Amino acid sequence: MRSPITKTTLPARKINIVRPPMGQKHPAKVHHDPAIPPNTASSPIPLPESEARQRARRKRAKALAASLAEWKGSTGAFVRHLDRQGVDYLSFSHVSSLEFCPYRYYLEFVRRIRLVPQPDYFIKGRILHEALARYYRGFGRGRVPTPDMLHKFIDRHNRADGSQLKNAITLAIQNVRQGWEVVAVEKPFITDLGGSLPPCLGVVDLILRKNNCYAVVDHKSSRRFTDDDADGLQLEIYRNFVRQSYKAEVCMAFYDEYRWVDDLGRIRKPAFRRVLLEYNLQEWESVLNRLVRAHEEMLAIRKGGRASGSGNCYMCPFKVRCPKASTSRW
Ligand code: SF4
Numbered sequence: 614m615r616s617p618i619t620k621t622t623l624p625a626r627k628i629n630i631v632r633p634p635m636g637q638k639h640p641a642k643v644h645h646d647p648a649i650p651p652n653t654a655s656s657p658i659p660l661p662e663s664e665a666r667q668r669a670r671r672k673r674a675k676a677l678a679a680s681l682a683e684w685k686g687s688t689g690a691f692v693r694h695l696d697r698q699g700v701d702y703l704s705f706s707h708v709s710s711l712e713f714c715p716y717r718y719y720l721e722f723v724r725r726i727r728l729v730p731q732p733d734y735f736i737k738g739r740i741l742h743e744a745l746a747r748y749y750r751g752f753g754r755g756r757v758p759t760p761d762m763l764h765k766f767i768d769r770h771n772r773a774d775g776s777q778l779k780n781a782i783t784l785a786i787q788n789v790r791q792g793w794e795v796v797a798v799e800k801p802f803i804t805d806l807g808g809s810l811p812p813c814l815g816v817v818d819l820i821l822r823k824n825n826c827y828a829v830v831d832h833k834s835s836r837r838f839t840d841d842d843a844d845g846l847q848l849e850i851y852r853n854f855v856r857q858s859y860k861a862e863v864c865m866a867f868y869d870e871y872r873w874v875d876d877l878g879r880i881r882k883p884a885f886r887r888v889l890l891e892y893n894l895q896e897w898e899s900v901l902n903r904l905v906r907a908h909e910e911m912l913a914i915r916k917g918g919r920a921s922g923s924g925n926c927y928m929c930p931f932k933v934r935c936p937k938a939s940t941s942r943w
Contacts, residue, residue, distance in 0.1 A: 666809075674805035674812040677702065681803050681814075688801040688816055696725070701811040701912075702803075705847040708907045711914075714923035719914050720931050732930050733773075738834050740770050741781050741871065742799075742818065745832055748785060749819055752795040760786060781834060781871040784885040788869070793821040793828065796859070804854040808901050810908055817851045820859075827861040834871040838886060845890045849900050852892065866890040 677700070684691045695702055711718040720726045744763050751757035758766075763782045767775040797820040803812045819830040829851040848866040855864045868888040874880050914920045922937035932938040 667807075670807075670810075671805050674803055677812045677814075678803040681801060691801070692814065695814075703806070703811055703813045703904065703908055703911075705815055705850055707911060708846065708904060711907050711911055714925055714929060715910065715914060715920040716922040716935065716937050717929060717931055718911065719920035720935060722911075723915055723920075726931070726934060728930055728934070734835075735930075737771070737778060737873070740767060741778055741834050742832055743770070744778065744782055745785055745818070746799045748782070749795050749798045753798070776875050777873040780874055780877050780884065783877060784871060785869070788885055788887065790821065790828075793823045796820040796822050796827070802854045802858065804850070804857060806850070806853065806901065806904060808905050810901070810904055813850060813904075815847075815850055815854065817854070820855060822859075825861075826863045826865065827855050827859060828865040828867060829855055830867045830869055832869050832871070834873060836873050838870055838872055845896075846900060846903070848890045849892075849897065852890075853897070866892070 677695075681691060684694075692704075707718065707722055710721050744766055747758055747766060748763060760782060764775070764779050767778045767782070771778060797817065800817045800820055801815070802817065803814050806813050817829050818832050821828040821830065829848060831848055831851070845866070848868065852864045852866045855861050867890070870886050870888065872882075872884040874884045877884065922935070922939070924939065926932050926935070926937075926939045929935070929938070
């Protein structure tokens with residue numbers, strides 16, 4: 614798999630997934646070797662549990678996956694439906710919110726406080742995801758939208774200056790993977806992760822296939838690239854889903870990261886990079902342990918336990934609504 618490398622593009626790099634102590638940010642180990650090894654991963658190691666519990670857990674996940682398959686509305690509406698019903702499920706958003714700050718998890722997923730208006734970075738990220746989804750769906754339909762069509766889509770949905778979004782689209786087109794088939798775009802799923810975990814819900818941005826090899830891709834956008842946000846948890850969950858559902862023996866996992874820039878002709882640092890997430894069984898085991906710990910803490914908070922605040926308030930979108938917010942750094 615080769616991508617055209619331009620001055621706007623960093624070569625692919627690899628990271629290993631890591632698991633931080635609860636409530637701390639992820640110090641991802643980063644490896645700059647651009648070679649992409651074959652992934653020969655087998656099934657993940659389940660945590661010990663009785664056969665009866667395993668059967669019950671799988672049955673719950675299967676029933677929920679069937680509900681999702683039959684659901685006629687949007688994935689967001691499905692999530693709201695689950696929440697109204699009080700269904701116990703896990704998602705990457707739950708875990709990332711809890712690990713950022715337990716009190717944020719409480720505000721976001723127990724009190725269900727919504728930020729109005731939504732932060733700009735959230736709106737911009739959503740429009741980029743929708744534009745990229747249109748672009749990649751075009752491959753599956755044999756009618757790939759032109760850059761002009763995607764720019765018009767951005768202009769229709771973005772009230773502010775769309776230069777940064779249009780530049781991200783230019784980078785996506787420059788860096789499109791050659792020779793890969795688009796299997797699914799914005800694919801919602803429910804998967805069984807094993808252990809004592811409830812069904813896990815997620816949406817994969819992009820699933821690709823080349824011969825017997827699959828790849829999951831997550832699009833990210835930000836003002837600057839940092840190694841801190843190279844957390845592989847989300848991609849590991851997606852990769853597990855693809856291995857289970859598509860019987861994929863080999864599944865690579867990538868972050869395609871876009872840096873917001875006003876003018877591609879005037880940048881000194883690349884504005885796009887592709888990050889390959891390495892896989893090994895021990896790391897998957899640690900992912901499961903991390904999810905189990907997070908889920909236990911979520912259950913405790915939902916049952917009325919104390920949700921502590923973290924020191925991340927200066928970069929928390931809830932700081933304007935949070936009674937525990939510390940204002941010392943913003
Ligand atoms: S403002 Fe601070 S205490 Fe409140 S949710 Fe955010 S990080 Fe937690």
